[in-house]
Amino acid sequence: MPDNKLADASMTFAVNILKMCDSVKGHYSLINQLERSATSIGANIREAHYAHSKSDFISKLQIALKECYETDYWLELLKRAEIVSSDQLSPFIHDCGAIRRILVASVNTAKKNSENK
Numbered sequence: 001m002p003d004n005k006l007a008d009a010s011m012t013f014a015v016n017i018l019k020m021c022d023s024v025k026g027h028y029s030l031i032n033q034l035e036r037s038a039t040s041i042g043a044n045i046r047e048a049h050y051a052h053s054k055s056d057f058i059s060k061l062q063i064a065l066k067e068c069y070e071t072d073y074w075l076e077l078l079k080r081a082e083i084v085s086s087d088q089l090s091p092f093i094h095d096c097g098a099i100r101r102i103l104v105a106s107v108n109t110a111k112k113n114s115e116n117k
Helices: 002-022 028-049 054-080 086-115
Strands: none
Touching: 002 028, 002 086, 028 054, 028 086, 054 086
16 A cells, blocks of 8 residues: 555655754754754655545645655755765655655645545
8 A cells, every 4th residue: 555655665765854953053943943844744654545525535634745845955955065975865855755745646646546536
């Protein structure tokens, strides 16, 4: 089931982000923002599983998607500011993009399915 893969991927992503952030010295406000947005992706995906309606489900996935875009921003900022090396950030940027693509597809599918009923 794609939702389980998405939930698992977002949890692994959040854990890996937290571990990476532990190694960054200074720039605590940026790291805090990254930690908050990266962990929020999975939290909203999990909340979607317990949605009260189809529109609530879609809303939670859209929030997760927005958090994914925010996470991508913080990763790019850390890269451009050379706070964390490109080599170290590359897997995170890749994983964030993969989660984002699944979320986009999931939102589009959920919207399509809700229109057909």
